[in-house]
Amino acid sequence: MKLKRAIENGTRPGPHLDVTGPYLEMLTGPEDARQTVAFWADRGVTSFKAYKHITREELSAAVKEAHKRGLKVTGHLCSVTYEEAAEIGIDNLEHGFFVNTALDPDKKPDACTDSDGDFTLEHISSAEAGRLIATLSRLSARRHCRRCRRRCATAFSTAATGRPTK
Incomplete structure (x- = not known):
């Protein structure tokens, strides 16, 4: 963060830095998601990555808080489907269809599947x-x-x- 600030205020040369906060995972609910985004955004983080076990409500709260501040949220998801994340307003989905658990017939809401299979090859x-x-x-x-x-x-x-x- 110090380097990012030094570049932004012109005391050090360098490119624009997109600093991603810690993974959005192991949250205790939507308010925790919102507070986590707010905490790191206040310290200069410019983007966030939602991770596997985030719930739809937590993702929605995180995206709303990030977007309110003009920041982006990407995701490496399995508990939330790509379509659900897109409806929520996520900015990017990581790793393509190889981790798209919505194609697993045993997928349950807000839960990762038990299967470790690659759903892409059989469903693309x-x-x-x-x-x-x-x-x-x-x-x-x-x-x-x-x-x-x-x-x-x-x-x-x-x-x-x-x-x-x-």
Whole structure:
């Protein structure tokens, strides 16, 4: 944080630093999530990474607090599905479909699956994966439009194979 501040105030040369706070995990509820984001944001952190066992309520509180401060939240998720996280407003999903537990038929809300399987290879061409990609694209475009405060058009659609098409 000292280096970041020195670069920002011009006493040291350097690039813009995006300082990520500690993982958002092992929280005790939404208020703890909000307070954790506020605590680290007040100390200069510029982004956060939600981790595996965060609940939907905790993620929602963390995203709201971060966005209120103009900060970003990414996630390496398994307890919250990609679609749920996108609906909440997460800024980025880490590690792609390889950790997308929503494709596990045994997935329970706010819980990681017991399976250690890679759900991508067996589901990437499925209609379910295609719907998820389309939903993520739609939500991303909608969020972009809100940020730009202008009307936007979706730049691409998704083929059944899950690959973007023009």
